[in-house]
Amino acid sequence: MENENHVDIIICGGGASGLLLAHGLTKDTAFDHLNILLFEKDSKTQNDRTWCFWEEGLSEWEELIHHHWDSASFKAPNFQRHFTLAPYQYKMIRGIDFYQTVYSRLEKAPNFTRIKAEVTGLIANDNGCLVKTDEGVFKAKKVFSSLPQDHFTKQKKYPVLQQHFIGWFVKTERPIFDPSTIVFMDFDLPQKKETRFMYVLPFSANEALIEYTLFSKDLLEKEEYENAMIDYLNENGSGDYTITEKEQGSIPMTAYDFSQHNNASLMHIGTAGGWTKASTGFTFQKSQRKINALIEHLKHDGNLTHFPQRSKFDFYDLLFLDVLAKYNAEGGKLFIRMFQRNAPQRIFSFLDEKTTFWEEAQLMISFPIGRFVSALVRRIF
Numbered sequence: 393m394e395n396e397n398h399v400d401i402i403i404c405g406g407g408a409s410g411l412l413l414a415h416g417l418t419k420d421t422a423f424d425h426l427n428i429l430l431f432e433k434d435s436k437t438q439n440d441r442t443w444c445f446w447e448e449g450l451s452e453w454e455e456l457i458h459h460h461w462d463s464a465s466f467k468a469p470n471f472q473r474h475f476t477l478a479p480y481q482y483k484m485i486r487g488i489d490f491y492q493t494v495y496s497r498l499e500k501a502p503n504f505t506r507i508k509a510e511v512t513g514l515i516a517n518d519n520g521c522l523v524k525t526d527e528g529v530f531k532a533k534k535v536f537s538s539l540p541q542d543h544f545t546k547q548k549k550y551p552v553l554q555q556h557f558i559g560w561f562v563k564t565e566r567p568i569f570d571p572s573t574i575v576f577m578d579f580d581l582p583q584k585k586e587t588r589f590m591y592v593l594p595f596s597a598n599e600a601l602i603e604y605t606l607f608s609k610d611l612l613e614k615e616e617y618e619n620a621m622i623d624y625l626n627e628n629g630s631g632d633y634t635i636t637e638k639e640q641g642s643i644p645m646t647a648y649d650f651s652q653h654n655n656a657s658l659m660h661i662g663t664a665g666g667w668t669k670a671s672t673g674f675t676f677q678k679s680q681r682k683i684n685a686l687i688e689h690l691k692h693d694g695n696l697t698h699f700p701q702r703s704k705f706d707f708y709d710l711l712f713l714d715v716l717a718k719y720n721a722e723g724g725k726l727f728i729r730m731f732q733r734n735a736p737q738r739i740f741s742f743l744d745e746k747t748t749f750w751e752e753a754q755l756m757i758s759f760p761i762g763r764f765v766s767a768l769v770r771r772i773f
């Protein structure tokens with residue numbers, strides 16, 4: 393094709409995973425000789441989301457940490473657990489701080505170019521990948537794309553739930569929050585035959601991000617999320633309150649094998665690559681870990697299909713989602729049993745995919761075993 397622009401690496405999408413990858417590649421001298429191009433359609437000047445994750449020790453993004461907490465609570469009717477997070481800390485990064493910092497660092501990299509453009513098509517074979525955009529056609533030996541995918545919505549083999557929520561940053565008249573402690577999950581609210589909970593990140597006694605969150609198949613009308621947050625504030629005696637910022641999300645929860653759409657020259661990354669933890673919707677920290685591994689992989693092996701994508705944890709997530717999709721009204725009970733019978737540190741380590749088989753067995757026996765055995769049998773046969 394005429395007028396093709398050739399580069400070594402193209403990254404499609406400059407959100408979390410695209411920027412983590414661009415940042416990782418440009419700070420590693422092993423890639424100094426490669427031209428890297430990134431396409432992003434938005435200007436990224438808004439705080440469109442906040443990312444939270446737990447972590448031991450210092451973060452790669454420590455200077456961007458907007459807030460952190462050392463303790464957490466889990467709440468449900470007739471059960472409450474307050475716990476310190478050590479050796480972890482729960483950390484929050486504002487999207488806008490991340491975008492601005494990473495883009496300004498990338499501007500200093502001589503081998504990096506960012507183009508504000510919409511990608512309209514990707515055509516890949518084992519020798520390279522063609523990227524069509526509204527700014528022209530480009531070709532690269534390797535393309536990494538975080539553009540949303542919808543293959544997983546068109547299949548029946550794997551259940552697909554959504555982690556969907558609306559969040560309000562609120563300032564309340566009365567001091568109703570404990571600024572030292574996040575509310576990781578509060579199931580003490582009507583479940584309406586689904587898995588519904590409140591997630592609260594307090595910044596002071598009067599300020600917090602509250603999110604009404606569901607793990608379920610279908611999104612709600614906006615008013616339903618909002619009414620639940622109004623009820624929550626009223627029941628907790630907030631008095632008057634103002635909403636200073638809002639966010640909302642709908643993150644796919646599925647054990648679908650996204651890597652089947654990769655080939656030697658095209659890899660899907662971030663949520664589009666299946667890097668969202670299927671059982672929770674957390675993506676940021678998992679993407680960071682995947683990017684670190686990918687950068688090491690690229691130094692030794694240029695074939696993108698050789699990068700290991702799946703592990704036993706995908707199978708655990710699959711069984712969990714099989715049960716959660718089939719018995720969505722009982723999701724709260726699954727999480728209650730998990731927090732009643734396990735140290736939170738073991739739960740976080742399991743969700744980080746760092747546990748031993750023995751620890752995994754202990755976690756599994758805290759769940760209603762019959763449901764999981766039938767899910768296992770269904771998967772095997």
Ligand SMILES: Cc1cc2nc3c(=O)[nH]c(=O)nc-3n(C[C@H](O)[C@H](O)[C@H](O)COP(=O)(O)OP(=O)(O)OC[C@H]3O[C@@H](n4cnc5c(N)ncnc54)[C@H](O)[C@@H]3O)c2cc1C
Nearest residue numbers: 405407408409433441443444510511641662663674675676
């Ligand atoms: C409000 C919200 C809060 C979240 N909070 C957390 C959290 O606390 N912790 C956590 O771990 N995860 C969280 N997530 C989930 C996940 O971490 C984020 O969705 C994360 O941004 C996913 O990274 P990504 O790179 O896959 O996608 P994105 O960050 O969405 O990046 C994709 C990029 O591609 C661009 N793009 C799309 N189409 C095109 C196109 N055709 N051409 C060019 N560019 C295009 C988009 O503009 C976007 O910038 C949250 C998600 C949302 C929406």
